[in-house]
Amino acid sequence: MGTPSYQTIYSLAIQERSLAIACVMALHPITQFTYPNYLVPNDSVGVYPVNAYLQPQNVVIDPYNLQGIQGYGTAPPGYQYRIMTVQEYEALISGIQQLEISQKSKLPEWLYDENGNFTVGLDDILNQKLFFTCLKDKKGSRFIQDNFSEAGVNLREQMFDAVFQQNVFYDIAADRFGNFVLQKMIEEVEGEQLGKAIDLIAERCVEMSFDRFSCRVVQKIFDVVEAEDLHKILNGFEGSVAIMSMDQSANHVLQKMINLYSNEMIHFIGAELAADMDDVICNKFGCRVVQFLLEKLCKDLTSPFPDQGNKKNTLRMILDKIVLRQRYCQDEYANYVVQYVLCHPFLKCYATKIIEKSILRNIVMFSTDKFASHVVEKTLDIIDPKALDDIVHDLFTKSCGRNGRLAIEKLMFDQFGNYVIQRLLSMSIEIRQGKRQGSESWFKLLSEKIQENATSLLRYSSGKKILETLSRELGKSLV
Structure with a gap:
């Protein structure tokens, strides 16, 4: 399997301007970005070399994160990069300029007047x-x-x-302009014709969902056809939910189904997401699907949801997975789902489990983590006064590292932990002013510790914010 040449990349770029722009961003000689040996098709079948896959609308390129792209994983062994030369860059720019011209309408000029209005009818176009x-x-x-x-x-x-x-339908569905015509036809037809549309989509519903244009056609059929007539299509998605949830196009198809259909009809979505939760919830598209499903399932709650009962309940299957993994708090995407569970008024028993099993046991580590620190801040907002006092006590009594520095001091000077301190200070002020329940004693402890470290805190913008907040409350300048 040979390495695709610049000409291969260029020929693909000429077929679609967005891909050409991505190539320029990736190969610009000044930025020294490199281009991967493989472009990744957004397809359920697998990964293809560039010169064997000629549908650039299905190619995924992240021009800001090109090093080691193969699917969502890392580069294969022996992976090599090549910097684009200035001559190649100039040739590509020239090609894009030509592409601008080629993007103009290819229809015969006699079809419309000088203002671009068609002078013929649909029958003339067909004839x-x-x-x-x-x-x-x-x-x-x-x-x-x-x-x-x-x-x-x-x-x-x-x-x-x-x-x-069959063959025409899928080709037009994957076209940037043709898909809109299909959507219009699906809106207008009925009876046997609509049934034909359902059959065609059901046959390749998963494959269509992975295409950024075809997925719109799939979603349109959901809007038009009643749920009881769509079992053939819905059944076609079974077994593919997890991989669809992590795709930039297919995840919208899942969200459409979640939004439109009853909890019973979409039970299979929840079951498959729960089965692959580790992968799905830590994916930037998958986490959206998980949270969207949680929001849908929680809409029907009128009282606190118990953590005991039918284990096959869709909501319980998902929540049981979330509370077991403390690393979700530290994940770039999963932490948002954890925060949702923590804040929902009817999921308190699950929020308590997360706090006890994950957050309280790792309060310092989480507070100094880029993503988990957000979860800690959210926890401070919802936790009961007694547990809050326990957290503060630990921060003022536990030492961190070899130098014996107190945890509270470590957080003050940490790039993420300082936000937790700012939140604690604001909460202690609210307690002191009678706006919040809690012990007033730790405002004094926190105030004294901040003032002890004032000189060092002044060196940092975050430290200045802490001092300014305390200054306003004490009525004296510490800055």
Whole structure:
């Protein structure tokens, strides 16, 4: 399997401007970004080399994080990079300029006047065998959409028969302009024609969901067809939920189903997410799906949700997974889901489990972690006064590191821990002013410890904020 040449990358870039822009950002000689040997198709089948996969709309490129891209993992052994030369860069820029020209309408000029308005009807486009050309053209697609509703029965049937054939349907669904025509047709047709659309989508519903244009067609069928008529499509997603949730296009299909259908109909989504929770909740798209499902399931709650009962309950399956993993608090994406559980008024028993099993046992480590520190701040807001006193006591009595520094001092000077101290200081002031329940004694402890370290705190912007807050409360300048 050979390394794709610059010409291969360029030929792909010419097919789609967004990919060309990504290539420029990735290969710009000044930034010295490098380009991976493999582009990753957003496809459930697997990873293909660039020169074997010719649908650039399905290629995933993150120009800001190109080192070692292969799916969502790391680079394969022997992976090599190449810096784009200035000559190649200039050639690519020239190609993009040509691409701007080629993106203009490819329709014959006699179809519309000097103002861009069509001077022919849909029947003329069909008779001149320009229907498929129009479908994939920006102006042509819009013209078909605008006139489809008013077309006669025979004309509509001709267009439907032309489009709703197996190979044609999937090709148009994956087109940047053609997919809008399909969506319009799905909105307008009924009976056997709508049934044909359901059958075609059901046959490749997962594959279509991974394409950024086809996924819109899948979502449109959900809007149009009643839930009881969609079992064929919904059944087609079973076994693919986890991988779909982690895809930038397919995750929206799942969210659409979660939003529209009953908890019973989407039980399989929750079950599959729970089975692969470690991967899903730590993914930037997957975490959204998990939280969206939690929000949907919690809407029906009218009282606190117990942590005992039917283990096959969708909400319980997900929550049981979340409370078992303390590393979710430290994850870039999963921490948001943890915060949601902590703050929900009817999930207090699960919030308590998270606090006891994960947060209280790791309060210093979490407070100095980039992501877990947010979870700690949220915990301080919701925790009961007694537990809050215990946290403060630990911070003032436990030593950290070889130098014997108190935990409270470690947090003051930590890039993330200082935010926890700022929150604690604000809360102690609220208690002192009678705006919050709690012990007033630790305001004095915290105030004294801050003043002891005032000189060192002044060196940092975060330290100055702490001193300014305390100064306002004490009525004297510490800065």
